[in-house]
Amino acid sequence: MLSLPLSLLLAASTTLAAPTAGTFNILTLNVAGLPAILNGNDIPGDKTVNTGLIGQYFSTYNFSIIHVQEDFNYHAALYETDDHPYRTATSGGVPFGSGLNTLSNFDWIDLERTKWDTCSSSGGDCLTPKGFTFMRVKVSEGVWIDAYNVHTDAGIEASDLTARASNLQQVSTHIKAYSSSNPVLVFGDSNSRYTRAGDIPSIFTTANGMTDPWISLALSGKTPVAGTDALLCENPSATTACEIVDKVWYRGSPAVTLTATQFRYAGSMFLQPDGNVLSDHDPVLVDFSWSLGAKLRLSDPYGGPHGDFFNDLDTLSSISAPAVSTITLRGGNRVDSVSVALTSGQTLAHGGSGGTAASLTLAAGETLVSATVCQGQYSSQTRIFYIEVTSSKGRVVSTGKKTSECMTRTADAGWAITGFVGRSGDEVDRVGFVFSKV
Numbered sequence: 001m002l003s004l005p006l007s008l009l010l011a012a013s014t015t016l017a018a019p020t021a022g023t024f025n026i027l028t029l030n031v032a033g034l035p036a037i038l039n040g041n042d043i044p045g046d047k048t049v050n051t052g053l054i055g056q057y058f059s060t061y062n063f064s065i066i067h068v069q070e071d072f073n074y075h076a077a078l079y080e081t082d083d084h085p086y087r088t089a090t091s092g093g094v095p096f097g098s099g100l101n102t103l104s105n106f107d108w109i110d111l112e113r114t115k116w117d118t119c120s121s122s123g124g125d126c127l128t129p130k131g132f133t134f135m136r137v138k139v140s141e142g143v144w145i146d147a148y149n150v151h152t153d154a155g156i157e158a159s160d161l162t163a164r165a166s167n168l169q170q171v172s173t174h175i176k177a178y179s180s181s182n183p184v185l186v187f188g189d190s191n192s193r194y195t196r197a198g199d200i201p202s203i204f205t206t207a208n209g210m211t212d213p214w215i216s217l218a219l220s221g222k223t224p225v226a227g228t229d230a231l232l233c234e235n236p237s238a239t240t241a242c243e244i245v246d247k248v249w250y251r252g253s254p255a256v257t258l259t260a261t262q263f264r265y266a267g268s269m270f271l272q273p274d275g276n277v278l279s280d281h282d283p284v285l286v287d288f289s290w291s292l293g294a295k296l297r298l299s300d301p302y303g304g305p306h307g308d309f310f311n312d313l314d315t316l317s318s319i320s321a322p323a324v325s326t327i328t329l330r331g332g333n334r335v336d337s338v339s340v341a342l343t344s345g346q347t348l349a350h351g352g353s354g355g356t357a358a359s360l361t362l363a364a365g366e367t368l369v370s371a372t373v374c375q376g377q378y379s380s381q382t383r384i385f386y387i388e389v390t391s392s393k394g395r396v397v398s399t400g401k402k403t404s405e406c407m408t409r410t411a412d413a414g415w416a417i418t419g420f421v422g423r424s425g426d427e428v429d430r431v432g433f434v435f436s437k438v
């Protein structure tokens, strides 16, 4: 065993069956961490002590992914008592940080903090660089979920409503550009209500195909009408029939079915020893189940966080039985592009036009069953240096130069490589594979 070459060990590791289904939960909580002299949030007790208790509850309940907002000046107390293995570094207290952080049992890639394009000076929303965060969370092999934490403009003056609508629109546009074909979770402090005329919380449903589990699970699918009186929530709330501004939206993808199974306002799980609440916001807790797609699945990707995102899932999901007729790889010292021509006529191509082309045209019934990808450093960036794809008849096409950092992914029996997921510019920066059921 110990003398097996690395390539065989890597290949062997991918034959261990990855899970095909699982569960996780998410929590969003505005932790009321503005300096006490600026805003006491009407919460009894000392903010450092209270924040430490919130972190302790995070550990005790072991939520899978937590988004916090207003995590400003008591951040150290939160991370002191929390023990999640993956946590974002703070962007600072007031007035430097956004107050947004993620605490997770899952690792992620591609973390970005984005400032709102618009803020309203009423209510002090322009005093700190409020905005949203984006990250791609790895839940399991081939199960990557784009998680967005948001804290939009507060207040109910006309300028607040305008700024807040702009904030939500900005996230919605980002999802279209960055999360196309991907599962998505948006959870945070939206400062929005369906019942308030002028707010646009429905945008993620109408523009991004997402579901609000408060509506689907607590309201049996009935979206509240804007301008109507909502039942106002107590804090903590004993019912989910009422509306709060802390919200969750989700969607799956052609490769991952995602379903919210339980929706809770979790304030009663976050009390001080004397029974008082720890924040002026009620946390929202949602349980999810996921399963791999029946017709399309993804491998994990390899490579670095550069270039633009690409994902062939949506295109492949629109074709009834996708099959590759020719695969073409361009490269030299590194990989310039990857492409497949499908028997249905489409070509899926990513990267630039440099390098030399190597092609493999498949015979009838021949499929692409395995791929090896190597990464390396070029100009201080991680790029794809080598790619080799093998067909069901054992024929091989490759380009680029091998490095010591390689991964191999093999299709399960009855599945074939039919496309790609990753990032590219003039060259290929990251690549993974889309598998289709044959």
Ligand SMILES: *[C@@H]1O[C@H](CO)[C@@H](O)[C@H](O)[C@H]1NC(C)=O
Binding pocket: 062, 064, 105
């Ligand atoms: C938290 O849950 C994860 C699974 O999601 C588990 O691996 C881990 O051991 C748990 N941690 C604690 C402290 O119970």
